[in-house]
Amino acid sequence: MVFLNGRMLPIAEASVPVLDRGFIFGDGVYELIPVYSRVPFRLDEHLARLERSLAAVSIRNPYSRAQWRAHVYAVVDAQPFDDQGVYFQVTRGVAKRDHAFPRDAQPTVFMMSNPLVNPPRAQVESGASAVSAEDYRWQRCDIKSISLIGNVLLRQLSAEAGAAETILFRAGKLTEASASNVFIVSRGVIAAPPKSSLILPGITYDVVAELARANAMPLELREVGEAEVRAADELWVTSSSKEVLAIVSLDGRPVGEGRPGPVFRRMYGLYQEFKQNVMRAGKREAVSA
Numbered sequence: 191m192v193f194l195n196g197r198m199l200p201i202a203e204a205s206v207p208v209l210d211r212g213f214i215f216g217d218g219v220y221e222l223i224p225v226y227s228r229v230p231f232r233l234d235e236h237l238a239r240l241e242r243s244l245a246a247v248s249i250r251n252p253y254s255r256a257q258w259r260a261h262v263y264a265v266v267d268a269q270p271f272d273d274q275g276v277y278f279q280v281t282r283g284v285a286k287r288d289h290a291f292p293r294d295a296q297p298t299v300f301m302m303s304n305p306l307v308n309p310p311r312a313q314v315e316s317g318a319s320a321v322s323a324e325d326y327r328w329q330r331c332d333i334k335s336i337s338l339i340g341n342v343l344l345r346q347l348s349a350e351a352g353a354a355e356t357i358l359f360r361a362g363k364l365t366e367a368s369a370s371n372v373f374i375v376s377r378g379v380i381a382a383p384p385k386s387s388l389i390l391p392g393i394t395y396d397v398v399a400e401l402a403r404a405n406a407m408p409l410e411l412r413e414v415g416e417a418e419v420r421a422a423d424e425l426w427v428t429s430s431s432k433e434v435l436a437i438v439s440l441d442g443r444p445v446g447e448g449r450p451g452p453v454f455r456r457m458y459g460l461y462q463e464f465k466q467n468v469m470r471a472g473k474r475e476a477v478s479a
């Protein structure tokens with residue numbers, strides 16, 4: 191069952207008019223929330239990012255925080271599987287085609303949930319490969335926009351190379367990857383670009399930064415040069431679906447020793463432990479707050 195504009199219905203019955211601005215202009219924003227054992231992970235952080243994305247593109251937020259929570263829970267509860275990826279998007283709505291905002295369109299809200307696919311154990315243990323490319327996307331990558339053509343084209347480069355991700359550089363500086371954030375480790379110090387309009391503020395990025403700080407692992411959020419990435423001992427990508435994944439080959443050259451490093455293994459363990467604790471607590475944020 192999926193959610194469309196306030197109703198739960200089978201996906202085959204869910205349809206949106208062709209003049210929806212999401213279809214015509216890619217005029218909308220989205221979120222993807224991982225759900226472990228039916229407990230949404232960092233729900234309020236994802237909803238806060240959605241609220242920021244909507245505000246940044248001046249799409250009216252149709253629901254209060256409490257209503258959003260209730261809709262996410264309804265979608266989660268309507269699935270027969272426990273580990274889920276809840277995807278949802280809000281577009282500016284249906285209107286005659288014209289670039290300027292329509293006067294009175296109703297935002298379109300669509301939510302669906304699929305089984306969550308995290309990297310298989312074998313890939314966690316052996317690491318993944320990546321290629322690199324120049325980051326030619328727009329300069330508001332902090333907005334989680336459904337206009338993903340830049341990310342799609344950049345991801346396709348690694349797909350065609352049989353690699354897991356495309357790591358992006360803008361004018362010689364690391365930004366992120368086509369669908370994840372990027373961390374490096376050099377001489378035991380973890381580093382990642384600071385949040386800016388050139389990267390998506392990843393929820394997993396925040397969890398990794400919090401875990402590093404809580405466990406006295408040296409962490410620097412600062413500009414990271416391309417040469418530093420290529421000389422790093424370890425390279426990781428982070429996202430809600432990839433969690434923390436080691437990249438052991440970049441553009442066909444080994445990263446560090448060509449296998450997941452000790453700092454990665456520690457962070458991966460901390461991340462899994464953190465997730466287990468969230469699941470065990472089984473806590474759902476209050477719907478009425």
Ligand SMILES: Cc1ncc(COP(=O)(O)O)c(C=O)c1O
Pocket residue numbers: 222341366367368369370371389390391392393394395428429430431
């Ligand atoms: C471009 C980009 N950067 C970073 C991320 C990671 O964000 P999160 O950790 O919130 O999943 C994503 C997630 O889809 C993404 O598309």
